Amino acid sequence: MNDMDGAIPLLIPDLPKTDELIPWLQQIDQNQYYSNFGPLVQQFEQAVKTEIPGISAEHHVVSCSSGTAALELMLQALALPVGSKVLVPSYTFIATGLAVLNAGYLPIFADVCDKSWSLTPSIAAKYLLEDDIAAIVPVCTYGAYQDTAAWLEFSQQTSLPIIFDAANAFAVQDIAPNVHACFSLHATKAFGIGEGGLIATTSEVLANQVRRLSSFGLSTDGLSQQPSHNYKLSEYHAAVAHARLQTWSQKKDQLMSLNAYYRRQLAPIDAVILQSLSQETISQVFPIRINDIDQRENLKSTLSAENIEYRHYYAPCLHRHPVFFPYMDEGIEPIVADHLSQSVLCIPFHLHLSDKQLNKLFRTIAKAFDI
Ligand SMILES: Cc1ncc(COP(=O)(O)O)c(C=O)c1O
Structure with a gap:
């Protein structure tokens, strides 16, 4: 599928x-x-x-x-x-x-x-x-x-x-x-x-x-x-x-095992940093952080070449959206937030991924990091 x-x-x-x-x-x-x-x-x-x-x-x-x-x-x-x-x-x-x-x-x-x-x-x-x-x-x-x-x-x-x-x-x-x-x-x-x-x-x-x-x-x-x-x-x-409640317990377990599977696949790649506590999440999003800009750009172009979608969520950060400019004072600069908005990207993560797609996803990521 x-x-x-x-x-x-x-x-x-x-x-x-x-x-x-x-x-x-x-x-x-x-x-x-x-x-x-x-x-x-x-x-x-x-x-x-x-x-x-x-x-x-x-x-x-x-x-x-x-x-x-x-x-x-x-x-x-x-x-x-x-x-x-x-x-x-x-x-x-x-x-x-x-x-x-x-x-x-x-x-x-x-x-x-x-x-x-x-x-x-x-x-x-x-x-x-x-x-x-x-x-x-x-x-x-x-x-x-x-x-x-x-x-x-x-x-x-x-x-x-x-x-x-x-x-x-x-x-x-x-x-x-x-x-x-x-x-x-x-x-x-x-x-x-x-x-x-x-x-x-x-x-x-x-x-x-x-x-x-x-x-x-x-x-x-x-x-x-x-x-x-x-x-x-x-x-x-x-x-x-x-109707969603009736299948939720099964879906929840599936999302948690998919999360564990992603963590095992990514563990050998030192450049991929995961959010602390992310092993506890039950969500349909899987964010990874790559601090080195060249490695990050290389990953993005390798994913795109293989037709694998990714997204930077929360980019730009809120303090960069014009809607808020009229209400903003000088304050502590959100430096980490700005960095995360560039260094974190989300890779495909949902229950409709076939084994073939999962293999392709992790093969492509490994290739991008020369593993
Ligand atoms: C962090 C966060 N807050 C609020 C919302 C808004 O939720 P909704 O789309 O149900 O209005 C979202 C939805 O994507 C979100 O990710």
Whole structure:
């Protein structure tokens, strides 16, 4: 499959097939509910709790229309003063910074750790000395786990709310009091349903507020108190989510063994650096870092010559996107983030790769490094 012309695509999304969807679509026919927190949405929010590590029955999961919407809703639910400064890593997808702006706050772009490629509590602490930061959005870069215990301690010491952008870290990232997580269910993600997002929090108050803000801000009295949205998940997307849940445990295992296989294949190549903690990820992306520019360019041209797709995600970093220029101050230069945006590239990684394609991929990489 997909190797008719020898091309190897970076990603083929893995979503339920029509047959798997039919029983759930039939439930929609019977329920005659299509949106507005219908039964499939409500059941999914409960059922998915088993997949979020450390979440218990009294914690809260709220669905919405995308991962970006999840971030925006959670940030808005915090009800920080308009224009509050929110620390985000510069090495991330544009959505992280846009969500902060759209929620009415100012993003402050932080550098990231050279090993984990993520914003850590010790890096965040430096920015707190320079700026009046009101909240922090650490990213689970390429789906890598953020240290919840360390962030909980940081939050307790600083009283700052923490929202993990865990877009790529479904089934990996956990939460704690005042340490919330937002997941993406976009088609490209490991648990893809087309478009969708989830918010996980220990706070009932914030969960209720997020739900309200996702539906025009309307309270039971029919009044809306603050600028809000229509960011609800439809019953059709919830149908896909239920079907996805049924095969998820098997898919999760397959992604984890593929990850282990990639690590074994790449281990002999000293020039290929992997993100720390990446062995724990369950994501449909496999990033590798090559610091030497000549080796990197050689790898890229060797992959292209063999029709193997690759991509530099998060390039350029957020502080280089013009949309943010009007809001940016002088600050600590995100030097590591800039370097990662050039030195990290993602190679094909998904469950539709045949053995033949995998052999070709690793033969080509070895050739590029003269191994
Ligand atoms: C780090 C990060 N944050 C946020 C998002 C946005 O998620 P969505 O596409 O579901 O809005 C993505 C999606 O690609 C992402 O990778």
